[in-house]
Amino acid sequence: MSLSPKKYFSVTKKEWNGLVVLMILIALVLVAPYVYQSFHKNETIDVKDFNAAVARLKGTGLVDSNTTANATPFRFNPNNLPPQQWAKLGLTEQQIGTIKNYEAKGGHFNSKADLKKMYSISAEDYKRLAPYIDLPEKAGYVEKTNAVVEINSADTLKLMQIRGIGSGYARLIIRYRDRLGGFYKKEQLKEVAGLDSLTYQDIIPFIKVDEAKIIKIDLNKATQNSLAVFPYLSYKQRNAIVEYRNQHGDYKELADLKNIPIIDDVLLRKIEPYISLK
Numbered sequence: 001m002s003l004s005p006k007k008y009f010s011v012t013k014k015e016w017n018g019l020v021v022l023m024i025l026i027a028l029v030l031v032a033p034y035v036y037q038s039f040h041k042n043e044t045i046d047v048k049d050f051n052a053a054v055a056r057l058k059g060t061g062l063v064d065s066n067t068t069a070n071a072t073p074f075r076f077n078p079n080n081l082p083p084q085q086w087a088k089l090g091l092t093e094q095q096i097g098t099i100k101n102y103e104a105k106g107g108h109f110n111s112k113a114d115l116k117k118m119y120s121i122s123a124e125d126y127k128r129l130a131p132y133i134d135l136p137e138k139a140g141y142v143e144k145t146n147a148v149v150e151i152n153s154a155d156t157l158k159l160m161q162i163r164g165i166g167s168g169y170a171r172l173i174i175r176y177r178d179r180l181g182g183f184y185k186k187e188q189l190k191e192v193a194g195l196d197s198l199t200y201q202d203i204i205p206f207i208k209v210d211e212a213k214i215i216k217i218d219l220n221k222a223t224q225n226s227l228a229v230f231p232y233l234s235y236k237q238r239n240a241i242v243e244y245r246n247q248h249g250d251y252k253e254l255a256d257l258k259n260i261p262i263i264d265d266v267l268l269r270k271i272e273p274y275i276s277l278k
Helices: 013-039 047-060 065-070 084-086 095-103 112-116 123-132 166-179 187-190 197-206 236-248 252-260 265-274
Strands: none
Touching: 065 084, 084 095, 112 123, 166 187, 187 197, 236 252
């Protein structure tokens, strides 16, 4: 038996209710965006508050400020540089405070690279300041000059300014100088172990000697131990000098040393610049 067209297109009450609910849900979905916008209007950004926040950040040094615009570059050594000078170079208060805390804890800048390692110094700051930093590029590097160096008062860095003298030669020269008490003539540099003749010839024009800076030996107070470092005397000679004084009393003049058989005129002339008789 076939269904009539009327019965085929009929809708039950349950189906009709479901259709109504579906239409309501579709309407809600379409209307929802408009309802949401009406209750959540976009808030306008307060530019004044934003600018104030940026200003506060600049005060902490966490963002770049306009201090570099008024910076006055000059050649400087960063060690113990006053805060006012750092400010002239364009650094913020926080950057300066970080550097001063580093120094207060015993920190020292030996080269430009040391300043570059400071976390408070940005890459831009370092690039701007590097040409004015009065320090070598790297630790251990010393700029060579044509200046004449007084050898009895120079430290290793001063000696290393002479072309041909590196840290190794500088240490050898100072070590031997300290044993002698100082140099009284340039030719004594030939006695420095490890210093070759070619280097000697190269450095001689840039060295001068001040005999007044020689540390002399008081022969009437010297002991065998105090004489032990002096390179011109052997053990037997040191012992003889002390024993002669013990037996005959203080030395009155340098010539008294001639009474010691193992001290000849050649040695006497060699040690004369180092002897004092008080």
